[in-house]
Each structure stands twice: as structure tokens, then as C-alpha cells.
Amino acid sequence: MVLSSTIRGSLHSKHRMISHPMVVVDVPDADPKNTSRECSVCGHINKGNRKNQAEFHCQKCGHNENADINASKNMSSRGICQLSRRPLSC
Numbered sequence: 001m002v003l004s005s006t007i008r009g010s011l012h013s014k015h016r017m018i019s020h021p022m023v024v025v026d027v028p029d030a031d032p033k034n035t036s037r038e039c040s041v042c043g044h045i046n047k048g049n050r051k052n053q054a055e056f057h058c059q060k061c062g063h064n065e066n067a068d069i070n071a072s073k074n075m076s077s078r079g080i081c082q083l084s085r086r087p088l089s090c
Ligand SMILES: [Zn+2]
Pocket: 039, 040, 041, 042, 043, 044, 058, 059, 060, 061, 062, 063
């Protein structure tokens, strides 16, 4: 069967959507303050947790992670807290 490039592209996109379903949720704005300095494991906030732009190292529990990934986890947690209408410490 010969398919036009447009149809092939459309089928490819649909296949990708099925293979990698995405859920879009409207989350109220979460406060981004200190997300880059907060440990996603223990919650400790310290300027010294950022070894440099790329690396995160918690001064309290020793958690090591890419700084952007750690900050993303914190933003995700805050968004989930807002969705469940619980305080940020949830
Ligand atoms: Zn920690």
C-alpha cells in the first residue's frame, strides 16, 4: 500500500500518541520559589545544595541528582499538592 507523506505522518503521530499517551492536567500556578535549592527527597532548602548550575547535592541527606531533574520533581510535588488542595508540606 502506498500512502502519501501526509497520511504517513498522521498515522505516525497517532501511533506515537498511543505508544506514549500524555495526560494534560490544568494545574494552578505552583510557587517556584526555592525549587532549585530544595531537596526532592528530604525537603531541606539550602543555597549550598546547588554545587553548580547542573549538580544538586543535599547538605542534609546527601541526595545527589541533576539539578534540573531535582527542581522538576519539586515543581511536580507542589502541583500535585495544589491539585489535592493540601498544604505545600503534603
Ligand atoms: Zn535531602
